[in-house]
Amino acid sequence: MAGYPSAMETRLLQTFATLARTGSFTAAATELRLAQSTVTVQIKALEKALGTRLFDRVARGALLTEDGRRLLGTAEEVLEAESRLFAAAAEDGPVTGTVVVGAGETLCSAHLPLIVAALRELHPEVEVQLEPRGTSAALTGLRSGQLDLALLLEERVNHADIAADRISAQPLDLLCAPGHRLADRTHPATWEELAEEDFFLHEQGCSYSDWLAGQLQAVPGAQPRMTRFGSIEAARSCVTAGLGLTVLPHANASHALEEGRLTLVAGPPLPDVPIHLAHHRRRQPTRAARAVMKAVARHFEQG
Amino acid sequence: MAGYPSAMETRLLQTFATLARTGSFTAAATELRLAQSTVTVQIKALEKALGTRLFDRVARGALLTEDGRRLLGTAEEVLEAESRLFAAAAEDGPVTGTVVVGAGETLCSAHLPLIVAALRELHPEVEVQLEPRGTSAALTGLRSGQLDLALLLEERVNHADIAADRISAQPLDLLCAPGHRLADRTHPATWEELAEEDFFLHEQGCSYSDWLAGQLQAVPGAQPRMTRFGSIEAARSCVTAGLGLTVLPHANASHALEEGRLTLVAGPPLPDVPIHLAHHRRRQPTRAARAVMKAVARHFEQG
DNA sequence: GCCAGCCATCGAGGATGCCGATGGCTCGTA
DNA sequence: TACGAGCCATCGGCATCCTCGATGGCTGGC
Numbered sequence: 136m137a138g139y140p141s142a143m144e145t146r147l148l149q150t151f152a153t154l155a156r157t158g159s160f161t162a163a164a165t166e167l168r169l170a171q172s173t174v175t176v177q178i179k180a181l182e183k184a185l186g187t188r189l190f191d192r193v194a195r196g197a198l199l200t201e202d203g204r205r206l207l208g209t210a211e212e213v214l215e216a217e218s219r220l221f222a223a224a225a226e227d228g229p230v231t232g233t234v235v236v237g238a239g240e241t242l243c244s245a246h247l248p249l250i251v252a253a254l255r256e257l258h259p260e261v262e263v264q265l266e267p268r269g270t271s272a273a274l275t276g277l278r279s280g281q282l283d284l285a286l287l288l289e290e291r292v293n294h295a296d297i298a299a300d301r302i303s304a305q306p307l308d309l310l311c312a313p314g315h316r317l318a319d320r321t322h323p324a325t326w327e328e329l330a331e332e333d334f335f336l337h338e339q340g341c342s343y344s345d346w347l348a349g350q351l352q353a354v355p356g357a358q359p360r361m362t363r364f365g366s367i368e369a370a371r372s373c374v375t376a377g378l379g380l381t382v383l384p385h386a387n388a389s390h391a392l393e394e395g396r397l398t399l400v401a402g403p404p405l406p407d408v409p410i411h412l413a414h415h416r417r418r419q420p421t422r423a424a425r426a427v428m429k430a431v432a433r434h435f436e437q438g
Numbered sequence: 439m440a441g442y443p444s445a446m447e448t449r450l451l452q453t454f455a456t457l458a459r460t461g462s463f464t465a466a467a468t469e470l471r472l473a474q475s476t477v478t479v480q481i482k483a484l485e486k487a488l489g490t491r492l493f494d495r496v497a498r499g500a501l502l503t504e505d506g507r508r509l510l511g512t513a514e515e516v517l518e519a520e521s522r523l524f525a526a527a528a529e530d531g532p533v534t535g536t537v538v539v540g541a542g543e544t545l546c547s548a549h550l551p552l553i554v555a556a557l558r559e560l561h562p563e564v565e566v567q568l569e570p571r572g573t574s575a576a577l578t579g580l581r582s583g584q585l586d587l588a589l590l591l592e593e594r595v596n597h598a599d600i601a602a603d604r605i606s607a608q609p610l611d612l613l614c615a616p617g618h619r620l621a622d623r624t625h626p627a628t629w630e631e632l633a634e635e636d637f638f639l640h641e642q643g644c645s646y647s648d649w650l651a652g653q654l655q656a657v658p659g660a661q662p663r664m665t666r667f668g669s670i671e672a673a674r675s676c677v678t679a680g681l682g683l684t685v686l687p688h689a690n691a692s693h694a695l696e697e698g699r700l701t702l703v704a705g706p707p708l709p710d711v712p713i714h715l716a717h718h719r720r721r722q723p724t725r726a727a728r729a730v731m732k733a734v735a736r737h738f739e740q741g
Numbered sequence: 742g743c744c745a746g747c748c749a750t751c752g753a754g755g756a757t758g759c760c761g762a763t764g765g766c767t768c769g770t771a
Numbered sequence: 772t773a774c775g776a777g778c779c780a781t782c783g784g785c786a787t788c789c790t791c792g793a794t795g796g797c798t799g800g801c
Contacts (some may be wrong), residue, residue: 144447148523159745159748161747169791172791172793174748175749176750185524186527187527188722191721192748192749193720193798194720194747196747197748200722201531201722202527202531209522215519216515216518219515220488220512312635410788418496419494419503419504462776462778464779473760475762476758476759478779479759482780497768497777498768499779654783
């Protein structure tokens with residue numbers, strides 16, 4: 136029994152303050168919507184808890200004692216602090232802080248700079264920190280708390296502890312250099328034809344590159360030649376140099392297409408790659424993180 | 439339903455702070471001597487009351503959310519204010535302020551200056567304000583709250599709402615001027631003899647003067663000549679001028695006796711007049727008032 | 742001296758808090 | 772992979788506490 140009675144309820148302090156102001160048990164009870172006897176009991180309980188008499192009961196009502204006057208101010212400080220607590224809880228906190236977003240290089244280079252720029256206008260106080268990570272590294276980061284959000288280029292994100300929303304889908308482009316022999320094909324190349332070509336793809340774990348690799352390897356008797364790079368830029372450079380083909384989300388290829396460094400290859404239909412925005416299910420996103428989530432969603436909605 | 443839920447208990451805030459510090463429901467429960475389930479329920483109740491999630495429940499325990507971090511400080515302010523309240527209640531307040539003491543002129547002139555002087559040494563912060571009042575006016579003052587204390591020269595003080603302690607008794611002196619014809623009596627004068635004299639007495643309502651008047655009027659066939667004054671000083675002046683006799687508590691006569699302006703008259707035995715120290719029963723004396731009460735009691739104990 | 746207003750007390754009943762047990766979940770380990 | 776330890780959420784029971792209305796004592800005014 137070291138300290139004070141731990142169960143101190145501010146309800147008693149409310150009654151204390153009201154009784155001090157009105158000077159009447161009955162009036163205080165009316166104001167507090169309580170029975171008069173309840174006020175009597177509560178004040179008695181408070182006096183017992185504080186170990187001192189707070190009021191003199193006189194014929195016309197209740198008068199603060201010296202101790203009562205002395206303690207009233209502090210009691211009101213408690214109430215005021217409590218009121219501030221409720222007020223702080225009611226209002227939203229500032230949208231500020233750093234949000235660490237993990238995303239594969241594909242998205243980092245194509246979309247995220249635009250998103251960050253849009254966000255900066257809406258919430259200048261929010262700092263976004265990009266962490267280039269593949270899907271599995273991103274998931275680990277979400278679990279360990281190193282990442283607040285992750286953008287995943289995956290068909291499905293199915294983990295019990297990860298919440299993921301499908302926010303968009305990227306069309307894929309099959310690409311080669313303008314001078315490449317497949318550049319001017321008028322009718323689509325088949326998988327069998329493509330399996331004879333050289334491919335320069337993004338690293339293992341990149342979903343659309345893995346998907347393409349799977350398609351090529353599925354061609355019977357084929358021995359597809361695929362070189363994987365840790366950097367999209369490196370793979371794309373090989374392709375613009377005319378060494379072979381690659382596959383990229385359209386957003387990552389559009390620049391080079393416009394500048395004539397790459398051109399589309401007519402080929403078999405390619406699927407869209409969905410983009411998922413993920414966060415840890417058990418961790419509530421910060422306000423800043425929610426702002427980022429909104430900005431991401433808006434970016435992909437608009438195109 | 440305008441405001442916040444009025445029943446906010448700091449117990450929940452204690453649990454909030456402890457859980458935030460330990461990061462574990464189980465550890466917090468152990469520290470707070472509660473069951474783990476209780477901590478769960480309390481935190482849930484607090485989150486509901488505040489309308490926001492305070493903790494992320496993760497596998498290894500509980501992590502503060504952004505809102506939790508933001509509100510923790512304010513919650514601790516509430517606890518700290520409450521702690522101050524208990525501390526303030528535990529310690530005695532300062533002995534300071536003004537104490538209004540009512541007393542008849544008799545005591546005001548003889549005793550109270552000494553009491554005030556003694557008190558000033560012990561409690562320099564306490565200011566005593568003297569209100570010359572007769573018994574009935576003093577009682578009214580106690581009831582109305584104008585007086586904190588009253589010193590009453592009465593045989594008995596018997597009022598349900600007034601608490602009075604008999605703290606001393608004043609011996610009475612029967613007095614005349616040295617040249618008066620009763621000054622040199624060797625054997626005591628009787629009431630019959632005294633009833634022939636001129637008396638200069640304090641005002642109506644002065645207990646010992648009234649008592650003396652009663653004795654004189656009780657002498658069969660007597661027509662006592664008594665002049666009453668609103669001021670003791672006035673009555674005493676008449677007596678020192680040799681115009682007659684008076685009766686006074688010894689303390690009020692001693693100065694004049696020592697200086698030879700008055701002398702004792704041998705007469706019938708006179709009773710002691712008790713002094714009562716009174717305060718309103720329903721009003722708790724302030725600390726300053728209690729200090730005055732102590733000083734008064736000590737003064738009369740010492741003589 | 743009676744009446745109106747005020748506070749204290751009491752008993753009942755309804756709400757609430759706390760507890761122990763149990764179950765689901767995660768993580769580390771054999 | 773299966774298992775056990777540790778952690779939190781839920782549930783039902785029990786005791787406690789809170790609130791209320793009724794009643795009585797008291798004071799002060801008419």
